[in-house]
Amino acid sequence: MTRAIRIVVGAVWAVGLLVSAVWGQQAHHDRYLLKVSLDPEDRVISGTATVEYTNDSATALSHLYFLLMPNYSREPNPHLAPAVLDSSYWNGFDPAWTKVFSVKTPEGQALEFALERGPDWFQTYSLDETLLRVVLPQPLEPGQRTTVVIEFETRFPYITGADEGFHNGTFTWRFGWSPIPVPATELIDGRYIAPRPYYKFLMPAVLYELELTLPDEYVVAAGGDSQSEAPHPELRGQKIVRVSSEIPRRSLPISISDKFRRYELTEEIPLIVYYRPGHEANARLLATYAHEILEYYQAHFGLFSYKRLVIVEASSDGYFGMTADGFVMLGNSFFFEKDLGVAGMLDRLTEYVLAHEMAHLWWGIGVGADLNAENFLSEAFSEYLSITYFEEKYGEFGPNLIQMERSGLLEKFIQSQLGYLNLRRHLSELPYVLAHKDRFDEAIIKPQQDVRYLNYSAVRLYNKGYLVLRALRGLLGHETMNQILRTAYERWAHRFISVAEFESLVEEISGRDLSKFFNAWLHRDDDPAPYLDYAVTGFETQPLDLPKDAPKDAEKYLVRVFLQRTGSIHMPVTVVAVSELDEEYTYIYESDKPTETWEFRSKRPIKEVRVDPNEVTPDVNRLNNYYPQRTRVITNGDNDLPLDAYLIRMNPLGQTVEIGFLNDYRLIFANGYVGGWLNLGRGTVASAALALPGTDIFGFASLSWRTFAQPNIGYRGVYWVPHEQFMVTIARLLDAPNGPSGPFVPVVFAALDYQRSELLKDLYVLGLSLRQGLDFTQLSLQGITRLRLWPNVYLDVAGDVGLGFNTQGSFRFDLSELSSFQGVKGFPFTDRFRWLSSAEVNFPLQREMGYNLFNLALLSEIDQAVYIIAARTAPTFESWLSTEGAKVEAGLEFRVRGTSIGGLLPFTLVLRIGYPFVGAERSEQNVLISIGVAFE
Structure with missing residues (x-):
């Protein structure tokens, strides 16, 4: 493929020079000259803009x-x-x-x-x-x-963060x-400022020039077509960096640091990577990826209009990307963290993110758009270009995102847990399917002020938007789609295109009326949003009564296939019937009607029918696209998440069998145990489990649901946050009234759990738990709030009370939080009533350490906490009200945060030093040091 692209690019390079000249010489572009100086100490850049x-x-x-x-x-x-x-x-x-x-x-x-x-x-x-x-x-x-x-x-x-500020020595x-x-x-x-439906967010393209004076030790990464520097003629220790543009651009992006190193891959289009010390290997890798991506994009979507491409390592951690004219910035996790533990594990993810960001140089930055109401033209199109590139290189179906090419213990583990991932299915289709299930879907084209589900804007613009473009390609074909994108780029590069203009262009080139398609997928703002779900509900094969002298290869069977569409959107879809000899019969289901029967004749009986086998449409349920419905069976415990099949997963290590579909439901079978859950959407989940020890039966059934708040968070649109969580449970479980050693007896009870949280403005969590048995009652109330003392220094105050009436066994309360009392007689002080209060001051000790542990883990920050806990348990309500017998612990906690396995496994290492100040005999008062690790 790469060789073919080279031939195409080489053949059109002369044309590219001509096109570039036209872009530079068309109707005179406005010029924008910046003469500025950077003051690193005051963190200001000042001067004039002409x-x-x-x-x-x-x-x-x-x-x-x-x-x-x-x-x-x-x-x-x-x-x-x-x-x-x-x-x-x-x-x-x-x-x-x-x-x-x-x-x-x-x-x-x-x-x-x-x-x-x-x-x-x-x-x-x-x-x-x-x-x-x-x-x-x-x-x-x-x-x-x-x-x-x-x-x-x-x-x-x-x-x-990494943009619009100073961080880690970088402006x-x-x-x-x-x-x-x-x-x-x-x-x-x-x-x-005038009355209008909404304000467009447009950035015009002009010819930028920059003259920047700054100290000699700083390196400037800028998105211009050419760049040079020279000592300042008058200011000692200062230099002047000059950046010019031959091609109009919407900004002149800058990243300035005294830590940058520079690598250049000299090609027809120079590729320059600015990176931090120790990261040269991945800088070179990114340059080679960028070269391949440029070749592909130019061959399919139009010639790159800029004279060079600058790639910059961002100043903050994370797997993210940002783009401006001729300038791509990637989170610094792509430069070092991605190879933790397993080198190369995230190479394909890196390539995809780089491809998405570079695609903006064609769409969003190259072809401009209103980034308020029509950001679809930026993000969805960049997704389309990047996923199309990725799938042509690594395949469209099957696992393609994480593939281990070397043997090893960690490699085998990663392959078993993440090797199933498919870029399009799991990073584009699945988020859209889940948003639809949770009823957080809406129209793609709308200004932010009208967005009903602001949290899901990324799903709407990136994922759903991409799927709509994929569906459009399914209607028109690859070549027509490429022609549309190339033509749009030629007409609107460094200008603005609207959705209406794009729709007109599609109809102009395709010669088809697609107004219904665009209206349904982009503009209709029903609530719930319109959707599409195809299904094949069955088929029947009937032998025909043929003459005895009929040829051996005659069509001997009459087949009827029963097709169905739910959802208000309809578009043509391919249906394929497969015979016992793997002969394929194809039909186009126009889906104008909700149901249709396809009749045809076949030589052999039909064994399977497939609707949309190439996954062209944004179908919200692919499970019913096959008849018989498919089942994916895994016998070695590996992970998988098929979108079009039931999953049966056997885990020999855990001796379990898991059956389910996506996150809709699960059944888990183990030795003497069966359990499962049913996801009803928007945080409503029903779950149950049964254990069968001997001849008895134990288990529970519960229903949990969530309410949402729509607080004013200072941004346009409606933002949804989980606010209240409820759970009701009925259970029959084993308990040991006289202690953990038994004997165990069955206990029947009902439970109610409630939690209310506010984590944006007032910062508190309140909780209530009620357990009601046949002869006992247990009630617990909890609360915690955070007070800010200074920036990044917080006081967390928490408390809870527990009331137990006639409680026994595990329904009693204890003081297991008092870790320094572990050597004290009576620990964990189990009883029927309890109160506990705590205060903790948290403050940072070190940030952005970047400390590498044998290339297996990366330590990023250390926090310290000083805490005090006062608590007691009591046998009666009257004694519970007294502070007599209370126990007090104080101590320090150090929390070391880091990541492992390519940054995908964050962890916190906790070192706790506690001392029992009150409530222990002097001989029992010892400093206790404990170490633990929690994986997030």
Whole structure:
């Protein structure tokens, strides 16, 4: 495949030079010159932006408008607790801002300007001074161009993330660190802030140039077409970095660090990777992946318009990617953490994420779009390009995401647990299927202000959006789809395309009316959302009464296949019937009607019918796409999660048999045990289990459900958070009233569990547990809250009370939390009544350690806690009310957090040092040191 791509790219390279020249010489693009200096100590970049502005509207303008994006982060989100905001800032909230000091003409004439409240596309706070309005000395007529010089300063906040701030010695900002011009076509009567259904989020493409003065030790990674540097002629220890653009771009992204190393793969399009010390091997690997991806994309989707590609290692951990013009940033886990334990395990995931980010240079960045209401044109199309590339290289069906190519103990374990993963099925289809089941699906095309399920925006735009494009390709064919994407890129590169324009282009090239398809999949906003589910409910084969002299290969059977569609969306789908001799008969089920019978004749009896065997449509239930329904049987305990078959999984080690389908339901059989659960959606689960020891029966049945809150979190759209959790249970279990050594007797009881949580604003969790037996009652109340003392320093206060009336055995309370009392007589102090209160101060000791343990684990941070626990148990309610007999423990806890197995297995190592201050004899008062590990 690669060789073929090389031939195609080579053949069209001369055309590419011509196209590039056209992009650079078409109707004069506005220029944007930045002359700025970086002050690393104050974390500010300041200077001037000389901006050409063309009035591309039909109305004369008296004002120009510019977005000041950093000011959207100037104020903290008042709807979130400061402790929640701490996760984004190292030392508490740290403001970003852009200040404007003056606006002038190139000749030096001062222009009147004002900072105003900007649009609320995505958030409802920190809106003041996000819009710069410049008063022109005379109206700017349609088609005319003017130039203004803006003196400004932008501050990089100290953040924990990778973009729009300073982190780990790196200054990074992709979009909007300088004023962004608002296109004249977005003004209403010359005004930007005006009544309208919603504000589009558009970033116009201009020709950026940068002259950046900064200290010599810093390395600049920038998304320009060319870059050079030279010593500053006047400032000792400073240099000037110059970045220029031949191709218009929507931003000039920068990442600046004194830790960067540089690797360049010299090809027709230079590939430059900026990485941190020790990560050169993966930098080289990424460059080779990028080269292959570029070849494929150019051969299928249009020539790469930029003169070079810069790949940057981000300053924070994680498997993520971000893109700007000619600039791709990947989380630094791709550069070192991915090879922990098992080298190469996540290479294909790395390649896919890089392919997705590079696809934005064709869609979202290359072809621009309204990133508010029509972000589908960015994210879904980038998913389409990247998954199409991935599947052509590694196969469309079967396991293709994690494949171990070397033998070893860890390799075998990873293959058994994750080797089943298929990129499209498990990372695209499955999230959409689960969102549909939980009723969190909605229309793809809508502004964020109208989004009903904000939490599921990624599923809606990335996963469902990709599946819609895959379905479109199924209707039109690969070549037509590629032609559409190439044509769109040629027409709209470095401009803006709308969904309506894309739909018109599809109909123009395909010659088909697809309005119903687009309306159903993109625009219809029913609740619940429209969906599609095909099924084959059965078939019958009837022998025909043929003449005796009929040929041996005559069609001897009449076959009837019964097809069904549920859901309001319908589109043609392929149906395949397979005979006993593996002959295939194909039919197109138009699905206009909910049911249909397909009749045909066959030479041999039919053994199987398959609906949509190539998985072209966004079908929410593939289990019923086959008749007989398929079953996947695993006998060695390996994991699997088929979307189109029942799963029967035998685990020889655990001596269990598991039967189920997706996360819809499970049955588990073991020696003398059967249990299972049924998922009803949106957190409602029914579960039950039976144990059969001897001739008796024990077990439980429970139903749990969840309620959601829709708090105001400062962002447009409706955000859903789990708020209350309920569970009711009836059970008959074995218990030992006289202690763990027995004897054991059956206990029948009913249970009610309730939990209420608020983890965004007030930070508390409350709980209630009730156990009611035939002759006993147990009630427990719990609560915990977090108070912020200083940035990243918290006081956690918790308490619970337990009341037991006539309780025995395991229904009594204990004080097992008092670990330092383990050597004290009577531990764990079991009794019928209990109270416990605790206070713990948590604070960080070390962050971002990056300490490698034999390449098996990576230690990332150490936290310390100082705690005190006071508690007691008592036999009666009256004695429970007294503090006499209370026990007090105090101590320290060190929590070392890290990851293993490619970063997929996070863990916390806990070292606890406790001392029993009150409630133990002096001879029993000893410091207890305990060590434990928890895997998340």
